Protein backbone atom coordinates (compact mmCIF):
# COMPACT_ATOMS: atom_id res chain seq x y z
CA UNK A 604 0.00 0.00 0.00
CA UNK A 605 2.76 2.39 1.04
CA UNK A 606 4.72 1.56 -2.09
CA UNK A 607 1.72 2.31 -4.31
CA UNK A 608 1.29 5.67 -2.60
CA UNK A 609 4.97 6.40 -3.03
CA UNK A 610 4.83 5.54 -6.72
CA UNK A 611 1.77 7.71 -7.28
CA UNK A 612 3.46 10.65 -5.60
CA UNK A 613 6.54 10.16 -7.75
CA UNK A 614 4.49 10.05 -10.96
CA UNK A 615 2.55 13.14 -9.92
CA UNK A 616 5.76 14.99 -9.13
CA UNK A 617 7.22 14.00 -12.51
CA UNK A 618 4.12 15.16 -14.42
CA UNK A 619 4.05 18.54 -12.63
CA UNK A 620 7.80 18.96 -13.12
CA UNK A 621 7.58 18.18 -16.84
CA UNK A 622 4.62 20.53 -17.36
CA UNK A 623 6.22 23.47 -15.55
CA UNK A 624 9.56 22.89 -17.25
CA UNK A 625 7.93 22.68 -20.68
CA UNK A 626 6.12 25.94 -19.99
CA UNK A 627 9.25 27.70 -18.80
CA UNK A 628 11.18 26.38 -21.78
CA UNK A 629 8.50 27.49 -24.22
CA UNK A 630 8.41 31.02 -22.82
CA UNK A 631 12.13 31.21 -22.11
CA UNK A 632 12.78 34.04 -24.57
CA UNK A 633 10.06 36.20 -23.05
CA UNK A 634 11.01 35.43 -19.47
CA UNK A 635 14.73 35.48 -19.99
CA UNK A 636 16.72 38.33 -18.61
CA UNK A 637 19.22 37.73 -21.39
CA UNK A 638 17.20 39.74 -23.84
CA UNK A 639 18.82 43.05 -23.12
CA UNK A 640 22.27 41.47 -23.14
CA UNK A 641 24.47 41.63 -26.20
CA UNK A 642 23.88 38.51 -28.29
CA UNK A 643 27.51 37.45 -28.00
CA UNK A 644 27.58 37.27 -24.22
CA UNK A 645 24.30 35.41 -24.14
CA UNK A 646 25.62 32.81 -26.55
CA UNK A 647 28.86 32.52 -24.63
CA UNK A 648 27.08 31.94 -21.36
CA UNK A 649 24.68 29.35 -22.76
CA UNK A 650 27.49 27.46 -24.49
CA UNK A 651 29.63 27.53 -21.40
CA UNK A 652 27.00 25.97 -19.24
CA UNK A 653 26.01 23.60 -22.04
CA UNK A 654 22.30 23.71 -21.57
CA UNK A 655 21.20 24.61 -25.05
CA UNK A 656 24.01 23.44 -27.25
CA UNK A 657 24.41 19.69 -27.23
CA UNK A 658 26.33 18.76 -30.33
CA UNK A 659 27.80 15.49 -31.53
CA UNK A 660 31.21 17.09 -31.25
CA UNK A 661 30.67 17.68 -27.54
CA UNK A 662 29.37 14.14 -27.01
CA UNK A 663 32.22 12.58 -28.99
CA UNK A 664 34.75 14.64 -27.04
CA UNK A 665 33.27 13.33 -23.80
CA UNK A 666 33.43 9.73 -25.06
CA UNK A 667 37.00 10.21 -26.32
CA UNK A 668 38.16 11.63 -22.97
CA UNK A 669 36.71 8.69 -21.07
CA UNK A 670 38.26 6.22 -23.53
CA UNK A 671 41.71 7.74 -23.03
CA UNK A 672 41.23 7.36 -19.27
CA UNK A 673 40.13 3.72 -19.77
CA UNK A 674 43.30 2.99 -21.75
CA UNK A 675 45.56 4.62 -19.13
CA UNK A 676 43.77 2.64 -16.41
CA UNK A 677 44.16 -0.61 -18.38
CA UNK A 678 47.87 -0.03 -18.91
CA UNK A 679 48.39 0.88 -15.25
CA UNK A 680 46.35 -1.88 -13.62
CA UNK A 681 46.12 -4.64 -16.22
CA UNK A 682 42.85 -6.25 -17.30
CA UNK A 683 42.16 -8.17 -14.05
CA UNK A 684 42.18 -5.09 -11.81
CA UNK A 685 40.97 -2.59 -14.38
CA UNK A 686 37.93 -0.38 -14.00
CA UNK A 687 36.71 -1.55 -17.41
CA UNK A 688 36.57 -5.17 -16.25
CA UNK A 689 34.61 -4.20 -13.14
CA UNK A 690 32.19 -2.26 -15.30
CA UNK A 691 31.44 -4.91 -17.89
CA UNK A 692 31.93 -8.27 -16.16
CA UNK A 693 29.37 -8.78 -13.40
CA UNK A 694 29.21 -5.12 -12.35
CA UNK A 695 28.43 -4.48 -8.68
CA UNK A 696 25.46 -2.32 -7.63
CA UNK A 697 27.85 0.61 -7.30
CA UNK A 698 29.29 0.06 -10.80
CA UNK A 699 25.80 -0.20 -12.31
CA UNK A 700 24.88 3.24 -10.94
CA UNK A 701 28.15 4.59 -12.34
CA UNK A 702 27.33 3.15 -15.78
CA UNK A 703 23.92 4.81 -15.71
CA UNK A 704 25.44 8.10 -14.60
CA UNK A 705 28.06 7.91 -17.34
CA UNK A 706 25.61 7.33 -20.19
CA UNK A 707 23.25 10.02 -18.95
CA UNK A 708 26.05 12.53 -18.57
CA UNK A 709 28.06 11.76 -21.69
CA UNK A 710 24.95 12.05 -23.88
CA UNK A 711 24.02 15.24 -22.01
CA UNK A 712 20.71 13.77 -20.81
CA UNK A 713 21.76 14.78 -17.29
CA UNK A 714 21.35 18.44 -18.27
CA UNK A 715 17.80 17.86 -19.54
CA UNK A 716 16.95 15.77 -16.47
CA UNK A 717 18.18 18.28 -13.93
CA UNK A 718 16.32 21.00 -15.77
CA UNK A 719 13.12 18.97 -15.35
CA UNK A 720 13.94 17.77 -11.83
CA UNK A 721 14.57 21.30 -10.56
CA UNK A 722 11.66 22.85 -12.51
CA UNK A 723 14.09 25.12 -14.38
CA UNK A 724 14.60 27.23 -11.24
CA UNK A 725 18.39 27.28 -11.51
CA UNK A 726 18.23 28.39 -15.13
CA UNK A 727 16.60 31.62 -14.02
CA UNK A 728 19.01 32.19 -11.14
CA UNK A 729 21.88 31.80 -13.57
CA UNK A 730 20.31 34.21 -16.04
CA UNK A 731 20.06 36.84 -13.28
CA UNK A 732 23.80 36.48 -12.63
CA UNK A 733 24.62 36.89 -16.30
CA UNK A 734 22.69 40.16 -16.33
CA UNK A 735 24.08 41.73 -13.19
CA UNK A 736 27.55 40.23 -12.96
CA UNK A 737 29.24 41.04 -16.21
CA UNK A 738 32.83 41.92 -15.37
CA UNK A 739 34.64 40.04 -18.21
CA UNK A 740 37.81 39.91 -16.11
CA UNK A 741 39.66 37.61 -18.52
CA UNK A 742 39.46 40.25 -21.25
CA UNK A 743 41.97 42.39 -19.37
CA UNK A 744 44.63 39.77 -20.13
CA UNK A 745 45.70 40.07 -23.76
CA UNK A 746 48.16 37.15 -23.94
CA UNK A 747 46.08 34.10 -24.86
CA UNK A 748 48.20 31.61 -22.86
CA UNK A 749 48.12 33.73 -19.73
CA UNK A 750 44.39 34.12 -20.20
CA UNK A 751 44.02 30.35 -20.44
CA UNK A 752 46.09 29.84 -17.27
CA UNK A 753 44.04 32.46 -15.45
CA UNK A 754 40.71 30.92 -16.49
CA UNK A 755 41.95 27.43 -15.63
CA UNK A 756 43.15 28.39 -12.15
CA UNK A 757 40.06 30.45 -11.29
CA UNK A 758 37.77 27.68 -12.58
CA UNK A 759 39.63 25.17 -10.44
CA UNK A 760 39.26 27.41 -7.38
CA UNK A 761 35.56 27.62 -8.17
CA UNK A 762 35.39 23.82 -8.00
CA UNK A 763 37.15 23.84 -4.63
CA UNK A 764 34.70 26.36 -3.13
CA UNK A 765 31.72 24.58 -4.71
CA UNK A 766 32.91 21.22 -3.41
CA UNK A 767 33.39 22.50 0.16
CA UNK A 768 29.97 24.09 0.01
CA UNK A 769 28.39 20.77 -0.99
CA UNK A 770 29.85 19.13 2.13
CA UNK A 771 27.75 21.41 4.37
CA UNK A 772 24.31 20.18 5.43
CA UNK A 773 21.72 20.04 3.93
CA UNK A 774 23.66 20.17 0.63
CA UNK A 775 25.75 17.24 1.81
CA UNK A 776 22.65 15.04 1.39
CA UNK A 777 22.83 15.72 -2.36
CA UNK A 778 26.61 15.38 -2.65
CA UNK A 779 26.43 12.14 -0.63
CA UNK A 780 25.08 10.58 -3.81
CA UNK A 781 28.54 10.99 -5.37
CA UNK A 782 30.18 9.66 -2.19
CA UNK A 783 27.89 6.64 -2.10
CA UNK A 784 30.15 4.86 -4.62
CA UNK A 785 31.71 1.78 -3.03
CA UNK A 786 34.39 1.30 -5.66
CA UNK A 787 36.40 3.43 -8.05
CA UNK A 788 36.14 2.47 -11.72
CA UNK A 789 36.82 5.77 -13.58
CA UNK A 790 33.14 6.43 -14.35
CA UNK A 791 32.49 7.15 -10.65
CA UNK A 792 33.28 10.76 -11.44
CA UNK A 793 30.01 11.11 -13.38
CA UNK A 794 27.83 9.91 -10.48
CA UNK A 795 26.06 12.88 -8.98
CA UNK A 796 22.69 14.11 -7.83
CA UNK A 797 20.61 16.03 -10.38
CA UNK A 798 19.81 18.83 -7.92
CA UNK A 799 23.50 19.15 -7.10
CA UNK A 800 24.13 19.59 -10.84
CA UNK A 801 21.53 22.38 -10.83
CA UNK A 802 23.30 24.16 -7.97
CA UNK A 803 26.65 23.84 -9.75
CA UNK A 804 25.02 25.25 -12.86
CA UNK A 805 24.19 28.51 -11.07
CA UNK A 806 27.62 28.59 -9.49
CA UNK A 807 29.36 28.05 -12.84
CA UNK A 808 27.14 30.63 -14.48
CA UNK A 809 28.19 33.16 -11.85
CA UNK A 810 31.90 32.48 -12.34
CA UNK A 811 31.76 32.53 -16.12
CA UNK A 812 29.81 35.78 -16.05
CA UNK A 813 32.54 37.26 -13.86
CA UNK A 814 35.32 35.90 -16.08
CA UNK A 815 33.74 36.49 -19.48
CA UNK A 816 35.93 33.81 -20.99
CA UNK A 817 36.23 32.99 -24.69
CA UNK A 818 34.63 29.72 -25.83
CA UNK A 819 37.88 28.10 -26.89
CA UNK A 820 39.28 28.60 -23.39
CA UNK A 821 36.24 27.05 -21.78
CA UNK A 822 36.45 24.07 -24.11
CA UNK A 823 40.07 23.30 -23.20
CA UNK A 824 39.51 23.96 -19.52
CA UNK A 825 36.61 21.51 -19.71
CA UNK A 826 38.62 18.91 -21.63
CA UNK A 827 41.64 18.99 -19.29
CA UNK A 828 39.60 18.90 -16.14
CA UNK A 829 37.20 16.23 -17.39
CA UNK A 830 40.04 13.95 -18.37
CA UNK A 831 41.67 14.28 -14.97
CA UNK A 832 38.39 13.65 -13.13
CA UNK A 833 38.19 10.15 -14.67
CA UNK A 834 41.72 9.39 -13.48
CA UNK A 835 40.99 10.74 -9.98
CA UNK A 836 38.28 8.07 -9.79
CA UNK A 837 40.45 5.23 -11.05
CA UNK A 838 41.49 2.60 -8.54
CA UNK A 839 45.17 3.23 -9.26
CA UNK A 840 46.22 4.57 -5.86
CA UNK A 841 48.81 6.83 -7.45
CA UNK A 842 50.36 9.37 -5.11
CA UNK A 843 52.26 11.03 -7.98
CA UNK A 844 55.39 11.79 -5.91
CA UNK A 845 56.50 15.43 -6.02
CA UNK A 846 53.60 16.41 -8.32
CA UNK A 847 51.09 14.84 -5.92
CA UNK A 848 52.58 16.80 -3.02
CA UNK A 849 52.75 20.27 -4.51
CA UNK A 850 50.91 20.51 -7.85
CA UNK A 851 48.03 18.10 -8.46
CA UNK A 852 45.70 16.32 -6.08
CA UNK A 853 46.52 12.63 -6.63
CA UNK A 854 44.04 9.77 -7.20
CA UNK A 855 45.16 8.31 -3.83
CA UNK A 856 44.39 11.63 -2.10
CA UNK A 857 40.95 11.78 -3.70
CA UNK A 858 40.29 8.25 -2.51
CA UNK A 859 40.97 9.48 1.03
CA UNK A 860 38.33 12.15 0.40
CA UNK A 861 35.86 9.34 -0.37
CA UNK A 862 36.83 7.33 2.74
CA UNK A 863 33.92 6.02 4.82
CA UNK A 864 35.93 6.60 8.01
CA UNK A 865 34.82 9.73 9.88
CA UNK A 866 38.38 10.78 10.66
CA UNK A 867 38.93 11.51 6.96
CA UNK A 868 35.89 13.73 6.56
CA UNK A 869 36.49 17.26 5.32
CA UNK A 870 39.85 16.48 3.77
CA UNK A 871 41.16 16.83 0.20
CA UNK A 872 38.48 18.89 -1.51
CA UNK A 873 40.73 19.87 -4.42
CA UNK A 874 39.89 18.22 -7.72
CA UNK A 875 42.83 19.37 -9.86
CA UNK A 876 45.46 21.64 -8.30
CA UNK A 877 46.34 20.65 -4.75
CA UNK A 878 47.05 24.29 -3.81
CA UNK A 879 43.60 25.03 -2.44
CA UNK A 880 43.81 22.23 0.13
CA UNK A 881 47.34 23.33 1.06
CA UNK A 882 46.33 27.00 1.39
CA UNK A 883 43.17 26.35 3.40
CA UNK A 884 44.63 23.54 5.52
CA UNK A 885 42.34 20.78 4.29
CA UNK A 886 45.03 18.52 2.85
CA UNK A 887 45.85 15.11 4.28
CA UNK A 888 48.48 12.93 2.64
CA UNK A 889 47.22 9.45 1.70
CA UNK A 890 49.13 6.64 3.37
CA UNK A 891 46.88 3.58 3.43
CA UNK A 892 44.20 1.67 1.50
CA UNK A 893 40.87 3.33 2.11
CA UNK A 894 37.43 1.77 2.19
CA UNK A 895 35.16 4.20 0.40
CA UNK A 896 31.43 4.98 0.68
CA UNK A 897 28.99 6.47 3.16
CA UNK A 898 27.32 5.12 6.29
CA UNK A 899 23.61 4.40 5.76
CA UNK A 900 23.91 3.87 2.03
CA UNK A 901 20.75 2.79 0.17
CA UNK A 902 21.92 4.04 -3.24
CA UNK A 903 23.59 0.97 -4.72
CA UNK A 904 20.72 -1.36 -3.87
CA UNK A 905 18.14 0.61 -5.82
CA UNK A 906 17.94 1.95 -9.37
CA UNK A 907 19.37 5.26 -10.53
CA UNK A 908 16.10 7.20 -10.42
CA UNK A 909 14.93 5.80 -7.10
CA UNK A 910 18.30 6.76 -5.62
CA UNK A 911 17.90 10.28 -6.96
CA UNK A 912 14.50 10.48 -5.29
CA UNK A 913 15.86 9.20 -1.97
CA UNK A 914 18.66 11.78 -2.06
CA UNK A 915 16.16 14.55 -2.80
CA UNK A 916 13.97 13.54 0.15
CA UNK A 917 16.96 13.44 2.48
CA UNK A 918 17.96 16.91 1.28
CA UNK A 919 14.52 18.37 2.02
CA UNK A 920 14.38 16.85 5.51
CA UNK A 921 17.00 19.21 6.90
Ligand SMILES: [Zn+2]
Nearest residue numbers: 766770778860
Ligand atom coordinates in the same frame (compact mmCIF):
# COMPACT_ATOMS: atom_id res chain seq x y z
ZN1 LIG B 1 33.09 15.40 -1.78
Ligand SMILES: [Zn+2]
Nearest residue numbers: 781792836861
Ligand atom coordinates in the same frame (compact mmCIF):
# COMPACT_ATOMS: atom_id res chain seq x y z
ZN1 LIG C 1 34.92 12.00 -6.17
